[in-house]
Structure formats: C-alpha cells, structure tokens
Amino acid sequence: MRFAKVTQRLAGLGSEKWAVHIEGRRRADLGEPMIFLSIGEPDAPPPAAIFDVAERQMRAGRTRYSNGRGEPDVLRALSRLYTERTGRSISTSQFLFLPGTQTALYVAMMVLVELGDEVLMADPYYATYEGVIAAAGGVAVPVRVDPDHGFHLKAAALEKAITPKTRVLLMNTPSNPTGAVFTREEIARIGKVCEQHDLWIICDEVYASLTYGNTVFASPFDRAELEKRTVVVSSVSKSHAMPGFRCGWIASSEEFCAAALPVSETMLFGSQPFLEDATAFALDNHFPEVDAMKHAYERRAQVLVEGLRASKTVSARMPEGGMFVMVDVRKTGLSGRAFAERLLAEENVVTMPGESFGAGGAGHLRVALTVDESQIAEACRRIARLADRLC
Ligand SMILES: Cc1ncc(COP(=O)(O)O)c(C=O)c1O
Numbered sequence: 001m002r003f004a005k006v007t008q009r010l011a012g013l014g015s016e017k018w019a020v021h022i023e024g025r026r027r028a029d030l031g032e033p034m035i036f037l038s039i040g041e042p043d044a045p046p047p048a049a050i051f052d053v054a055e056r057q058m059r060a061g062r063t064r065y066s067n068g069r070g071e072p073d074v075l076r077a078l079s080r081l082y083t084e085r086t087g088r089s090i091s092t093s094q095f096l097f098l099p100g101t102q103t104a105l106y107v108a109m110m111v112l113v114e115l116g117d118e119v120l121m122a123d124p125y126y127a128t129y130e131g132v133i134a135a136a137g138g139v140a141v142p143v144r145v146d147p148d149h150g151f152h153l154k155a156a157a158l159e160k161a162i163t164p165k166t167r168v169l170l171m172n173t174p175s176n177p178t179g180a181v182f183t184r185e186e187i188a189r190i191g192k193v194c195e196q197h198d199l200w201i202i203c204d205e206v207y208a209s210l211t212y213g214n215t216v217f218a219s220p221f222d223r224a225e226l227e228k229r230t231v232v233v234s235s236v237s238k239s240h241a242m243p244g245f246r247c248g249w250i251a252s253s254e255e256f257c258a259a260a261l262p263v264s265e266t267m268l269f270g271s272q273p274f275l276e277d278a279t280a281f282a283l284d285n286h287f288p289e290v291d292a293m294k295h296a297y298e299r300r301a302q303v304l305v306e307g308l309r310a311s312k313t314v315s316a317r318m319p320e321g322g323m324f325v326m327v328d329v330r331k332t333g334l335s336g337r338a339f340a341e342r343l344l345a346e347e348n349v350v351t352m353p354g355e356s357f358g359a360g361g362a363g364h365l366r367v368a369l370t371v372d373e374s375q376i377a378e379a380c381r382r383i384a385r386l387a388d389r390l391c
Contacts, residue, residue: 009134017127017356020340024350035379037367038350040176040323042241044296047287050240054278062277066270068261070097070249074276077283082251086222093254096264097271097279099246101206104233105132107267108202108250111260112231113138117167122153123360126176126204133170141166144360147328150317151178151360155189162193168200171220174207177357177366178326179319181211184218191226201230206248209239209290211321212298221251228253238323240282240290247271247279300369300376301325307380313387316367323369326354327383330363332390339386340365347382
C-alpha cells in the first residue's frame with residue numbers, strides 16, 4: 001500500500017538522535033546502574049494543588065467537549081499573564097489552547113509554511129524542529145551559532161541565510177540544547193531583519209520561566225511592533241513540571257488565531273476542560289514548588305560547571321536558562337557522538353551527543369539537569385576521568 005509523502009519526509013528523523021539514550025535504557029533494563037542525563041523531563045512532581053484542581057474538576061463533570069480555542073477561564077488567565085508581561089492589552093482572542101508546545105508548533109507551521117518555504121533556525125536546535133518543519137513541507141535552514149560566544153544567534157548571520165523562499169524564523173529562548181537566552185537588544189536587531197524581509201517569527205518559549213543569575217527573559221512578542229508577525233508557543237510542561245498533562249498554547253495576533261482556529265478544530269475538536277481548568281489555576285497562582293524547581297536546576301548547573309572546572313580538556317559554561325548544559329569535549333579530539341558512546345560504554349553515564357541537535361552541536365554533549373546534585377557531581381568525575389584517559 002502507498003502512504004502519503006509526509007511519512008517519507010519524517011521517516012528516520014528521530015531514531016539516530018536517540019541511539020545513545022536507547023542503548024543506555026537497554027543496559028539499565030538489564031540491571032546495570034546508569035546515570036541518565038539524556039532526557040529533559042522534570043524530575044519533580046507538579047505542585048500538589050494543581051492535581052487537586054484537575055481531579056476536582058474532572059469529578060465535577062468538566063469532561064465534556066471544549067472548543068478549538070480553549071475554555072474561557074484559561075484564556076482569561078493567559079490574557080492576564082501576557083498583558084502583565086508585555087505591558088499591552090492582550091485579549092483572550094489572541095490565544096489558542098493546545099496540547100503542549102509541540103502541538104502548538106505543529107499548528108503554527110501548518111498555518112505559515114507551504115511546500116518549499118524555508119524556515120531559519122539557530123543551529124544547534126531542538127530535536128523535533130526538523131520534523132515539524134518537514135511535516136508542513138518546509139525546508140529547515142540551520143544558521144550556525146558560535147559555541148565560543150555562548151551560542152547566540154547574530155542578526156548578521158541570520159540576514160545572510162535569507163533567500164526569496166524564507167518565510168519564518170523559528171526561535172527558541174531559553175534554548176534547548178544550548179541554554180542561550182536572547183537579550184532584548186538581540187531581539188530588537190533580529191526583529192528588524194524580520195521586518196525588513198517580512199518574515200514570521202515563531203518563538204518557542206517553553207523554558208521562559210527558567211532563567212538564571214542576572215539573565216532576563218525577553219520575547220519578540222513583548223515588542224509592540226513585532227506582535228503581528230510573532231507566534232509564541234509555550235506550555236506548563238517545564239514551568240510546572242506537567243509534561244504529561246499536555247497543556248500548552250499559542251499567543252499571537254487575533255488575525256493569526258482566527259486563521260489557525262480551523263486547523264486546531266479539525267485536528268483536535270478541543271482539549272480537556274478539566275486540564276484547561278488545572279492550567280488556569282497553575283497560571284493564576286504562585287507555587288513554592290515551582291520556585292524550588294528553578295532553584296534546583298540552577299544549583300545543578302553550577303555543580304556541573306564547577307565539577308568540570310579542574311579539567312584541562314572538557315568544560316562547560318553556566319547556561320543562561322533552560323534545563324540543559326552543553327559540555328565542550330572538542331579538545332579530546334572526539335566528536336560529541338563518539339565521546340557520548342564511550343562515556344556510556346566505559347562510565348555508565350548517558351548523555352545526548354551535541355550532533356543530535358545539528359552540526360552546530362558538534363564536539364559537545366548535552367547534559368540534562370534532571371538528576372540530583374550528587375549524581376551530577378559523580379557524572380562530572382566520570383566525564384573528566386574519560387577525558388583524561390583520552391588525552
Ligand atoms: C525546546 C522545546 N520545545 C518544545 C518542547 C515540547 O514541549 P511540550 O511538552 O510543551 O510539548 C520541548 C520539550 O522538551 C522543548 O525542549
């Protein structure tokens with residue numbers, strides 16, 4: 001039987017990237033003790049009060065069909081949040097509630113990208129971006145960012161990559177995998193380039209609440225002049241450790257949301273009202289557990305950077321945000337992939353090769369900050385030990 005071409009475009013886009021993780025899992029299943037630093041899944045549970053709301057609302061009958069935009073309560077919570085954040089009035093019709101950032105990205109691509117359209121993205125980039133662009137028939141155009149300058153995307157490099165077919169810039173701040181966070185000034189410069197070339201900006205802000213030290217989160221959506229060309233995609237997956245709830249959204253112009261609504265309706269026929277209620281509650285309230293999670297990620301990143309400081313061959317910079325640290329193994333002479341494979345084979349530590357996130361990640365490992373400080377410190381000892389053996 002014949003399948004549509006989209007299946008060919010997406011085939012093989014995933015498995016290679018996860019080979020080290022899959023082998024680590026296989027060995028763990030055989031009973032070998034492993035340190036897993038490969039998956040960006042929050043290790044803490046969601047705040048207990050959010051569970052209570054989800055359960056109560058489910059039992060109260062909030063289990064009927066919703067609608068393609070989302071329930072009034074969650075749209076009101078989003079409107080309040082973004083109005084506060086941007087300092088402008090952001091109406092409830094500027095949002096679509098969707099099952100997670102990934103679905104929001106999918107909807108955004110379907111609405112903006114046609115066959116052959118080019119989508120720019122900083123390289124290294126999040127593992128699903130190539131797939132979500134290819135699903136819409138677009139062509140991913142990676143723009144290399146320099147690891148020695150904190151993996152920050154430069155407006156000049158972006159401009160060089162623009163062709164008559166370029167339609168969208170896909171941004172991610174804070175970045176997975178690099179931990180780079182765009183500054184306000186960078187966004188202003190990049191926004192100008194997008195205005196000059198009439199590009200859309202899709203901004204993946206799933207880690208927006210996780211910034212460290214003096215880093216301040218900034219978004220193109222916060223700039224009034226960029227509002228109409230920006231589509232924010234985000235969720236409570238990371239901020240509130242709720243990835244399995246699949247609760248996310250699009251924030252954009254009313255015009256974009258109206259155009260995207262039929263896509264959301266035909267794909268989903270609405271989300272689950274009791275989960276939308278839980279998301280509204282999550283967004284409307286402050287939780288000490290959420291502060292504690294952010295603090296834990298920051299401390300773990302510090303432990304990791306500190307743990308590798310004495311090594312002459314491997315190093316890591318403090319991320320500006322997100323849940324990951326890039327470990328630079330270039331001086332060992334191995335690729336990130338080869339180093340990750342040996343680290344798994346010889347030291348029972350599971351990481352993601354930087355190359356899994358594009359050529360720009362070459363010579364690096366991506367380490368997830370989702371285990372406790374003692375395991376991070378132990379992983380550092382093993383990474384440094386392997387590096388010493390190699391040099
Ligand atoms: C950069 C980035 N975007 C999107 C997602 C998916 O998020 P969600 O659970 O909201 O679909 C992830 C998950 O790891 C991510 O790292």
